[in-house]
Amino acid sequence: MEQAAAVRSYLGITLDEQIRWKDDEHALKKWRKAIEDKGVFVFKESFDQKDISGFCLVDGQFPIVYLNNSTTKTRQTFSLLHELAHLLLSINGLSKFDQRYVDRLPDQEKQIERFCNAIAAEILIPSPDFQMQEKQ
Numbered sequence: 001m002e003q004a005a006a007v008r009s010y011l012g013i014t015l016d017e018q019i020r021w022k023d024d025e026h027a028l029k030k031w032r033k034a035i036e037d038k039g040v041f042v043f044k045e046s047f048d049q050k051d052i053s054g055f056c057l058v059d060g061q062f063p064i065v066y067l068n069n070s071t072t073k074t075r076q077t078f079s080l081l082h083e084l085a086h087l088l089l090s091i092n093g094l095s096k097f098d099q100r101y102v103d104r105l106p107d108q109e110k111q112i113e114r115f116c117n118a119i120a121a122e123i124l125i126p127s128p129d130f131q132m133q134e135k136q
Contacts, residue, residue, distance in 0.1 A: 004122030024073035081120035
């Protein structure tokens with residue numbers, strides 16, 4: 001997926017660098033810093049609604065990603081990249097860890113959510129690199 005490769009390149013994080021990160025917390029910090037360095041404000045707070053992983057608000061000067069700090073670090077990292085995809089599309093977003101939520105959305109919104117999920121997954125584990133590792 002070319003868009004994911006372009007985002008990864010824009011953030012300046014190589015797969016080799018990512019592989020060297022020591023744990024999930026370190027990975028979240030690195031992704032967060034790379035995104036903040038591009039002008040996105042990233043906040044973390046524990047949400048009462050445990051099924052909400054995060055959300056983003058599009059703004060030309062102050063784009064915001066808010067993550068649910070009570071979810072796992074891996075979930076926060078995925079949500080961070082999912083919400084970044086929303087920002088790049090200039091569409092406010094909400095990450096809910098509930099497939100039924102996505103299924104109930106209107107078709108256009110459903111496509112956006114699936115696209116943002118695909119971008120986040122591909123940024124984290126680029127398909128060609130994953131396939132190469134799998135063969136080794």
